[in-house]
Amino acid sequence: MKRPKSKQFRKQKRLSELQEIELLDSWIESHKPDSGSNPLSLPPPPPGVQDAASLPPYAGSTKFDQLPISNRTKDGLRDAKYVRMTDIQRASLPHSLCGRDILGAAKTGSGKTLAFLIPVLEKLYRERWGPEDGVGSIIVSPTRELAGQLFDVLKVVGKYHNFSAGLLIGGRKDVDLEKQSVNDLNILVCTPGRLLQHMDETPNFDCSQLKVLVLDEADRILDVGFKKSLNAIISQLPKHRQTMLFSATQTKSVQDLARLSLKDPEYVSVHEESVTATPNRLQQTAMSVPLEQKLDMLWSFIRTHLKSRILVFLSSCKQVKFVYEAFKKLRPGIPLKCLHGRMKQEKRMGIYSEFCEKRSVLFSTDVASRGLDFNKAVDWVVQVDCPEDVASYIHRVGRTARYLSGGRSILFLMPSEMKMLEKLKAAKIPLELVKANEKRFQPVSGLLSALLVKYPNIQYLAQRAFITYLRSIHIQKDKEIFDVMKLPVDDFSASFGLPMTPKIRFLNQKIKSKIISEESLPHEPENAVGKSELKVSTETLMVNDSKQDEENDLLLTDDDADEAQPKANELEDVIPATRVLKKKKLKINVNRPVGTRVVFDDEGNTLPPLARIAETQSSDGALLLDKGKKDEYYKRMREEMKQMDKEDKLLERQRLRERKLKQKMKLKGGKPKDDDNEGESELSGSDSEAMENRNRKKSKIYFDSDNDDGTQNETNDKIDQKSDTISLADQEALALKLLSSMHS
Numbered sequence: 002m003k004r005p006k007s008k009q010f011r012k013q014k015r016l017s018e019l020q021e022i023e024l025l026d027s028w029i030e031s032h033k034p035d036s037g038s039n040p041l042s043l044p045p046p047p048p049g050v051q052d053a054a055s056l057p058p059y060a061g062s063t064k065f066d067q068l069p070i071s072n073r074t075k076d077g078l079r080d081a082k083y084v085r086m087t088d089i090q091r092a093s094l095p096h097s098l099c100g101r102d103i104l105g106a107a108k109t110g111s112g113k114t115l116a117f118l119i120p121v122l123e124k125l126y127r128e129r130w131g132p133e134d135g136v137g138s139i140i141v142s143p144t145r146e147l148a149g150q151l152f153d154v155l156k157v158v159g160k161y162h163n164f165s166a167g168l169l170i171g172g173r174k175d176v177d178l179e180k181q182s183v184n185d186l187n188i189l190v191c192t193p194g195r196l197l198q199h200m201d202e203t204p205n206f207d208c209s210q211l212k213v214l215v216l217d218e219a220d221r222i223l224d225v226g227f228k229k230s231l232n233a234i235i236s237q238l239p240k241h242r243q244t245m246l247f248s249a250t251q252t253k254s255v256q257d258l259a260r261l262s263l264k265d266p267e268y269v270s271v272h273e274e275s276v277t278a279t280p281n282r283l284q285q286t287a288m289s290v291p292l293e294q295k296l297d298m299l300w301s302f303i304r305t306h307l308k309s310r311i312l313v314f315l316s317s318c319k320q321v322k323f324v325y326e327a328f329k330k331l332r333p334g335i336p337l338k339c340l341h342g343r344m345k346q347e348k349r350m351g352i353y354s355e356f357c358e359k360r361s362v363l364f365s366t367d368v369a370s371r372g373l374d375f376n377k378a379v380d381w382v383v384q385v386d387c388p389e390d391v392a393s394y395i396h397r398v399g400r401t402a403r404y405l406s407g408g409r410s411i412l413f414l415m416p417s418e419m420k421m422l423e424k425l426k427a428a429k430i431p432l433e434l435v436k437a438n439e440k441r442f443q444p445v446s447g448l449l450s451a452l453l454v455k456y457p458n459i460q461y462l463a464q465r466a467f468i469t470y471l472r473s474i475h476i477q478k479d480k481e482i483f484d485v486m487k488l489p490v491d492d493f494s495a496s497f498g499l500p501m502t503p504k505i506r507f508l509n510q511k512i513k514s515k516i517i518s519e520e521s522l523p524h525e526p527e528n529a530v531g532k533s534e535l536k537v538s539t540e541t542l543m544v545n546d547s548k549q550d551e552e553n554d555l556l557l558t559d560d561d562a563d564e565a566q567p568k569a570n571e572l573e574d575v576i577p578a579t580r581v582l583k584k585k586k587l588k589i590n591v592n593r594p595v596g597t598r599v600v601f602d603d604e605g606n607t608l609p610p611l612a613r614i615a616e617t618q619s620s621d622g623a624l625l626l627d628k629g630k631k632d633e634y635y636k637r638m639r640e641e642m643k644q645m646d647k648e649d650k651l652l653e654r655q656r657l658r659e660r661k662l663k664q665k666m667k668l669k670g671g672k673p674k675d676d677d678n679e680g681e682s683e684l685s686g687s688d689s690e691a692m693e694n695r696n697r698k699k700s701k702i703y704f705d706s707d708n709d710d711g712t713q714n715e716t717n718d719k720i721d722q723k724s725d726t727i728s729l730a731d732q733e734a735l736a737l738k739l740l741s742s743m744h745s
Contacts (some may be wrong), residue, residue: 138214141214173346249396304334321366342457370732
């Protein structure tokens with residue numbers, strides 16, 4: 002058992018902390034770099050131990066030990082094996098330690114996380130921040146996974162500090178527990194939605210003393226999707242604070258910077274002068290793939306890279322779910338996982354951890370494209386759907402080739418999206434156009450068709466994936482690249498295995514009429530153009546794999562392109578579509594003449610409508626109904642109805658009794674005694690017997706459809722005999738008389 006620390010020890014510790022803070026303040030103040038300067042251009046300080054007498058300049062330092070940071074932070078960095086700084090850390094830390102606002106941009110995987118975590122810890126340490134001081138720093142992340150990753154790094158680097166930190170993200174049910182402790186936290190790592198929820202709902206939640214605000218992946222947080230939440234958050238924060246923004250694609254919009262109240266921010270872009278906008282160790286390729294062949298190409302790629310860790314990006318959650326469920330049933334030979342925003346947080350974090358540990362294929366939306374650093378290198382990043390802009394492409398491919406590791410990526414582009422290739426090259430992204438190896442191409446559409454018949458739930462997912470993909474294309478801003486009218490919708494639906502093309506309800510009437518008018522005219526098939534473009538002679542992909550991997554690779558070399566060319570020009574007969582005629586809806590004419598009913602006697606004379614009920618008497622030329630005979634007729638009808646009611650009740654009780662007996666026999670595993678007879682009658686009955694049964698059923702007025710054997714009992718015969726005494730005309734006349742008596 003450890004002995005409690007004495008008062009003298011605690012006092013000595015406080016004195017040493019005060020002395021260290023004074024030393025750090027004087028060191029930072031005496032050698033802070035000039036505003037706007039680039040510390041990367043300065044030489045590193047001479048080696049030696051820093052003390053109060055000699056404090057060397059820290060701008061230009063290459064190691065963390067040479068920075069004016071506390072020993073607690075240095076110990077945490079040393080335990081995590083962080084020794085040398087990356088370029089973004091060398092350029093930003095000298096400015097951020099001085100308390101300046103930072104606007105940092107660097108390539109993916111360059112170490113931006115430590116570039117803002119170290120200033121956060123040091124700022125609160127020099128302010129002697131404690132639990133009673135409340136929230137001192139807020140770190141905002143656009144996704145839950147990235148927030149969890151930042152929190153893990155914070156726990157490692159800041160484990161020797163006494164600060165309390167918390168992770169506030171959506172998708173968890175412990176909101177009430179968070180409300181109880183959120184006021185005692187010093188550092189909050191959160192997503193915008195959950196932070197705003199606590200600001201609105203948690204009592205006494207106060208951020209008025211905030212010292213540091215950090216926006217990781219700032220361009221995404223400043224986007225339209227988070228605009229409303231971010232404005233509400235900023236309105237509740239003090240203006241006098243240090244603000245740091247970091248991302249791989251940074252914004253310089255004056256409007257965005259004014260929203261955040263940045264004061265003379267330091268623009269730190271270490272790779273702005275770089276030849277490429279992506280990591281140098283990243284080998285990037287693109288391939289022209291028609292829309293209807295994307296799933297075939299993806300399946301072929303997975304089948305030829307079974308020993309790789311592959312990250313596949315799709316445009317919507319429904320697509321991710323469908324491709325994952327369908328490919329899982331087809332069993333490609335490698336573990337499959339999926340990650341999208343509709344999943345619960347615990348499951349998302351579990352899948353993220355599993356993908357970090359095992360070689361597998363992860364189908365994901367853009368939720369995994371921002372900031373996530375997988376512990377083990379991702380071998381391939383496959384973009385099945387074209388990214389919406391250059392920034393999205395950079396963040397997607399940035400999940401591989403992290404820091405000093407290498408990686409490869411491939412982008413599937415439709416012929417109508419080839420202009421995106423020009424935009425990427427204009428943004429200093431080196432892309433090689435490659436071809437598909439026809440020998441390794443494995444179509445999967447036929448397998449999907451059989452799969453959808455066997456599993457109706459997957460067919461529903463296919464329909465939803467089809468609709469959501471077209472919707473994602475329809476809402477894109479760049480119509481020069483993304484045009485839903487140019488897509489082969491029917492072929493795309495068939496590639497999903499769907500027997501019929503689902504209705505596209507989100508398109509407006511103008512687009513629908515345009516599609517119908519184009520389909521109504523016979524036209525030449527355009528598939529030959531799309532397929533031939535896939536085989537255009539381009540540069541080959543140089544992959545440093547073994548000979549066996551090169552032979553099994555899906556990507557084609559120039560020598561194989563000529564052999565595959567004749568197959569690409571094979572065309573199928575195209576049947577021109579026809580216009581579907583719509584029937585004209587006719588309005589009902591309310592003024593048209595209404596039919597009247599006339600009753601005649603045997604001699605052809607007209608009779609009153611109620612003459613069949615009783616005989617009529619003539620008095621002064623007027624027809625009157627015989628009241629005595631009318632009452633006698635009504636009395637007879639009432640007696641017959643009572644008798645029929647009794648018989649109906651008897652039949653109903655018998656029917657219920659038989660049904661109950663059948664249920665009991667079914668539960669016991671037996672069969673009723675009449676089952677054998679029923680089977681014989683169904684198999685051996687002649688056509689004449691069947692016709693007799695039909696005739697008997699037609700003569701009924703009250704049907705007994707519950708009898709399984711289809712035979713009539715004596716009670717039914719009695720009902721038929723009773724009902725025959727009243728003709729249809731008599732019944733209609735009775736009804737008319739009753740209606741007239743009600744209105745009189």
